[in-house]
Amino acid sequence: MTEATHISETTKEKLRQTIEHIERLEADKAEIAQDVKDVYSEAKAFGFDTKALRQVIRLRKLDRAEREEMDMILDTYLLALGEI
Amino acid sequence: MTEATHISETTKEKLRQTIEHIERLEADKAEIAQDVKDVYSEAKAFGFDTKALRQVIRLRKLDRAEREEMDMILDTYLLALGEI
Amino acid sequence: MTEATHISETTKEKLRQTIEHIERLEADKAEIAQDVKDVYSEAKAFGFDTKALRQVIRLRKLDRAEREEMDMILDTYLLALGEI
Amino acid sequence: MTEATHISETTKEKLRQTIEHIERLEADKAEIAQDVKDVYSEAKAFGFDTKALRQVIRLRKLDRAEREEMDMILDTYLLALGEI
DNA sequence: GTTGATCTTATTTCTC
DNA sequence: GAGAAATAAGATCAAC
Numbered sequence: 210m211t212e213a214t215h216i217s218e219t220t221k222e223k224l225r226q227t228i229e230h231i232e233r234l235e236a237d238k239a240e241i242a243q244d245v246k247d248v249y250s251e252a253k254a255f256g257f258d259t260k261a262l263r264q265v266i267r268l269r270k271l272d273r274a275e276r277e278e279m280d281m282i283l284d285t286y287l288l289a290l291g292e293i
Numbered sequence: 294m295t296e297a298t299h300i301s302e303t304t305k306e307k308l309r310q311t312i313e314h315i316e317r318l319e320a321d322k323a324e325i326a327q328d329v330k331d332v333y334s335e336a337k338a339f340g341f342d343t344k345a346l347r348q349v350i351r352l353r354k355l356d357r358a359e360r361e362e363m364d365m366i367l368d369t370y371l372l373a374l375g376e377i
Numbered sequence: 378m379t380e381a382t383h384i385s386e387t388t389k390e391k392l393r394q395t396i397e398h399i400e401r402l403e404a405d406k407a408e409i410a411q412d413v414k415d416v417y418s419e420a421k422a423f424g425f426d427t428k429a430l431r432q433v434i435r436l437r438k439l440d441r442a443e444r445e446e447m448d449m450i451l452d453t454y455l456l457a458l459g460e461i
Numbered sequence: 462m463t464e465a466t467h468i469s470e471t472t473k474e475k476l477r478q479t480i481e482h483i484e485r486l487e488a489d490k491a492e493i494a495q496d497v498k499d500v501y502s503e504a505k506a507f508g509f510d511t512k513a514l515r516q517v518i519r520l521r522k523l524d525r526a527e528r529e530e531m532d533m534i535l536d537t538y539l540l541a542l543g544e545i
Numbered sequence: 546g547t548t549g550a551t552c553t554t555a556t557t558t559c560t561c
Numbered sequence: 562g563a564g565a566a567a568t569a570a571g572a573t574c575a576a577c
Contacts, residue, residue, distance in 0.1 A: 227336050231350055234329045241322045242568090245315055250548095252311050263570080266315055326558095342457060344560075348450045351566095355443045362439060366432045373426060395504050399518055402497045409490045410552085413483055414574090420479050431551085434483055494553095502564085515555090 216224075253259045300308075337343045384392075421427045468476075505511045 223339065224341065227332060227341065227346070228350060228353070231329055231332050231346075232353070234325050234332065235350075235354075238322055238325045238329070241318050241325070245318045245322070248311060248315050248318065255307065255311075257308065257311065260571085262311070262315075266312060266319075269312070269316070270319075342453070345450065345453045345457070347559090348446065348453060352443065352446045352450060355439060355446060359436065359439045359443065362432060362436045366429060366436065369426070369429045369432060373429070391507065392509065395500060395509065395514070396518060396521070399497055399500050399514075400521070402493050402500065403518075403522075406490055406493045406497070409486050409493070413486045413490070416479060416483050416486065423475065425476065425479065430479070430483075434480060434487075437480070437484070505563090512555095519554095 249259050249262070252262055333343050333346070336346055417427050417430070420430055501511050501514070504514055
C-alpha cells in the first residue's frame with residue numbers, strides 16, 4: 210500500500226483524466242440509450258407496434274452485418290488473387 | 294396482412310423515419326462504445342491495469358447510484374410528510 | 378434430427394433428470410418470489426409505504442454491492458503489490 | 462423530518478423485521494438462481510445444448526400454463542352448468 | 546386499460 | 562473457450 214503512493218503526480222493526473230473520460234463517454238452512451246427508448250415510446254404513442262419495429266431493426270442490422278461479411282470475403286478473395 | 298398494404302404514404306414515411314432515427318442513434322451508441330474500448334486500450338498501453346480501472350469505475354457508478362437512491366428516498370419521505 | 382434418435386437411454390434419463398431438477402428449482406424460486414410479494418402486501422396492509430420500503434431495500438443492496446466491490450478492488454491491489 | 466422520529470418502537474421493530482424478512486427471502490431466491498445456473502453448467506459440461514434445454518423447459522412451462530388455463534375454463538363451464 | 550415500475554430472461558461483451 | 566459481467570429485451574404486475 211505504501212508502494213501505491215509512489216506513483217507520480219503526472220501518472221495520477223493521467224489516471225484521473227482517463228477515468229473521467231470513460232465516465233463521460235458512458236454518460237453520453239446512457240443518454241443515447243434514453244433517446245432510443247424515447248423514440249420507441251413516441252412510435253408506440255403514434256400507434257406503431259414496437260415489438261415488430263424492434264424486429265425490423267434487428268433484421269436490418271443482420272442484413273448489414275451479412276453484407277459486410279460478404280464484402281470482407283470478397284476482399285479476401287481479391288487480395289488472394291492479387292497475391293497469386 | 295392484406296390490411297398491411299392499406300397504410301397511408303404518410304404513415305409509411307413516418308415509419309421509415311422512425312426506423313432511420315433509431316438506427317442513427319444505435320450507430321452513435323456503437324461509436325461511443327468503440328471510443329470507450331479505445332480509451333481502455335490506450336490506458337493499458339500506458340501501463341494501467343484495466344481490470345482495476347474497470348473496478349474503480351464500477352465502484353464510482355455504484356456510489357452515484359447510491360446517492361441518487363438516497364435522494365429518491367428523501368423525496369419520498371418529504372412528500373409523505375407533506376401529505377400527512 | 379435423425380441423429381437425435383440415436384441418443385442412449387442413459388443420456389435420455391440424464392436429460393430427463395436435468396429438466397426435472399431445473400423445474401423443481403424454478404418452482405422453489407417462484408414460491409419464494411410469491412412469499413416476497415406476500416410480505417410486501419402485509420407491510421402495505423400494516424400501513425407501510427411499500428415504495429419507500431422497496432427503495433430502502435434497494436439502497437441496502439447497493440451498500441452491500443459497494444462493500445463487495447471495494448473488497449474486490451483491494452484484492453486486486455494487494456495481488457498487484459505481491460507481483461511487484 | 463422531526464415527525465419521522467415519532468414512530469413507535471414497536472413500529473420500528475416491525476419495519477426492521479419486514480426488511481430483514483424480505484432480504485432473507487431475496488437471498489434464498491438468489492441462491493436458488495445460482496443453483497439453476499450450476500445445473501445448466503453441469504448440463505453443458507455433460508454435452509447438452511443449454512440453449513435447446515432452455516427452450517424445452519420454456520415449452521413445458523407454457524404447456525403447464527395452457528393445461529391450467531383449460532382446467533380453469535372447464536371449471537367455469539361446470540360451474541355455469543350447475544347454475545343453470 | 547394503459548402507462549410505469551420491477552423482475553426476469555437472453556444476448557452480447559469482457560476477462561482469464 | 563469458458564465463465565463472469567453488462568446490456569438489451571421481454572414479461573409481469575401494480576397503480577392511476
